[in-house]
Amino acid sequence: EAQVTQNPRYLITVTGKKLTVTCSQNMNHEYMSWYRQDPGLGLRQIYYSMNVEVTDKGDVPEGYKVSRKEKRNFPLILESPSPNQTSLYFCASSIGGINQPQHFGDGTRLSIL
Amino acid sequence: GENVEQHPSTLSVQEGDSAVIKCTYSDSASNYFPWYKQELGKRPQLIIDIRSNVGEKKDQRIAVTLNKTAKHFSLHITETQPEDSAVYFCAANTGGFKTIFGAGTRLFVKA
Numbered sequence: 001e002a003q004v005t006q007n008p009r010y011l012i013t014v015t016g017k018k019l020t021v022t023c024s025q026n027m028n029h030e031y032m033s034w035y036r037q038d039p040g041l042g043l044r045q046i047y048y049s050m051n052v053e054v055t056d057k058g059d060v061p062e063g064y065k066v067s068r069k070e071k072r073n074f075p076l077i078l079e080s081p082s083p084n085q086t087s088l089y090f091c092a093s094s095i096g097g098i099n100q101p102q103h104f105g106d107g108t109r110l111s112i113l
Numbered sequence: 114g115e116n117v118e119q120h121p122s123t124l125s126v127q128e129g130d131s132a133v134i135k136c137t138y139s140d141s142a143s144n145y146f147p148w149y150k151q152e153l154g155k156r157p158q159l160i161i162d163i164r165s166n167v168g169e170k171k172d173q174r175i176a177v178t179l180n181k182t183a184k185h186f187s188l189h190i191t192e193t194q195p196e197d198s199a200v201y202f203c204a205a206n207t208g209g210f211k212t213i214f215g216a217g218t219r220l221f222v223k224a
Contacts, residue, residue: 033212041201042119042158043214050210058211059114090156098206099145099164104156 002027006091006105013081014113021076021108023091031094032057033102034066034075036087043090049074050097080113115140115207119215126193127223132216134201142208146179146186151198151217160187161188176192193222 004025013019026056033048034059045058049068063085065077074093078085088109092102118137126132138146144165146182163170163177163186170177174193179186190197203215 032158035214040122040216042216043204045211048210048212056210059213098210098212100164101147101159104158106156107161 002103004091004093004103006089006108008108009106010109012113015082016080019078019081019110021078021089021091021110023074023076023105024041024072025093025103026072026073027090027093027095027103028071029093029095029103031069031097031100032068033092034064034076035090035092036044036060037107038045038087046076046089047113048098049051051056081110083112086110086112115143115205115213116212117203117205117213117215119203119218121218122216123219123221125221125223128195130193132188132190132193132197132220132222134203134220136187136203136205136215137183138185138205138213139160140205140207140213142186143184143205145206146177147204148177148188149204151202153199158198160201189200190199190220193220195222195224198222 034046035043044060047066049055091105094100094102146164150160151157174191176189200217
């Protein structure tokens with residue numbers, strides 16, 4: 001089944017403790033992206049990747065890092081999480097880039113205390 | 114910077130009526146405009162999209178219109194049903210390879 005898989009689905013952690021949210025897609029998609037969703041603000045793009053080893057900042061990249069060493073994986077790293085990063089996070093992928101539909105994972109709800 | 118404005122933020126209609134959601138974008142280089150539906154607790158899923166070389170696209174009860182001159186596009190849902198209740202997001206790509214989403218419209222369809 002074609003899908004985007006995120007882990008973990010839920011995480012409660014404390015300020016300053018490094019964490020990684022994994023994202024993997026099995027559709028051989030070139031484009032992958034991370035979003036955060038906050039009430040009243042819609043989905044805001046954190047980082048995106050056009051292909052392996054090619055990543056760039058979205059609209060809200062501060063406090064986040066990403067890497068794209070393999071085509072299928074695009075992990076989101078919070079080196080020193082803070083409470084303002086408490087949010088619902090979605091990973092997405094598309095076959096040809098930003099003019100193609102994006103397929104979303106099921107989301108990761110992060111709570112940073 | 115680039116932005117996408119979406120209105121209204123909340124829309125309540127009677128079952129069987131039509132619903133219209135409007136979005137305005139700022140980047141004249143945008144050429145792809147998808148709409149996503151997000152049910153409670155679920156992931157966003159594409160329902161329809163339109164590209165800049167087309168003015169209108171229909172898929173059963175759903176249609177999208179695009180006015181490139183005015184930089185706005187709209188989602189039209191006819192004969193609404195209770196299962197249409199969800200949050201709807203418009204989006205636009207940018208010349209810089211980003212995707213910008215609107216803030217969302219919460220649609221309630223009353224039976």
